[in-house]
Amino acid sequence: MPVTRLVALNNNAGAYTAIAATLAARRVEIVEDGSVAGQGLEVQYPGDSFSVTNTVAADSVITLIGPGHDGLAGLPEQNAGDPGGFNHRAADIYCQLRSATATGTTVRVVETEGDGQ
Numbered sequence: 001m002p003v004t005r006l007v008a009l010n011n012n013a014g015a016y017t018a019i020a021a022t023l024a025a026r027r028v029e030i031v032e033d034g035s036v037a038g039q040g041l042e043v044q045y046p047g048d049s050f051s052v053t054n055t056v057a058a059d060s061v062i063t064l065i066g067p068g069h070d071g072l073a074g075l076p077e078q079n080a081g082d083p084g085g086f087n088h089r090a091a092d093i094y095c096q097l098r099s100a101t102a103t104g105t106t107v108r109v110v111e112t113e114g115d116g117q
Contacts, residue, residue, distance in 0.1 A: 006033055006109075007097075009106065011103055012098060012100055021091045022111060024075050026071045026112065027064070027111075028112070029061055030107050032058065032107055037058075041100055046092075050096055062095070073111075
């Protein structure tokens, strides 16, 4: 069953917001939710250590599909009750986002355990 959440983002002068996994997702879709006029997004991915900023046009959907045999795009935090414990694991970060303009925006993040096809 998909998990949907809304995440508020800073404007293009603010800090990036990390979009972390909340379930063992194989497919993730991120799109502006329409609460304000489309602003576009600035996106950074973990594959290049968040060092390259990509710009996505307003109302475009960012789709992330897990690679490899298991197809996992990300895993959630594990053993959250004991962050110093030997078996604690932080949640995977899908990407970092902020608005592409001087106006903040909100994105809808939909995580799906199946491939969604």
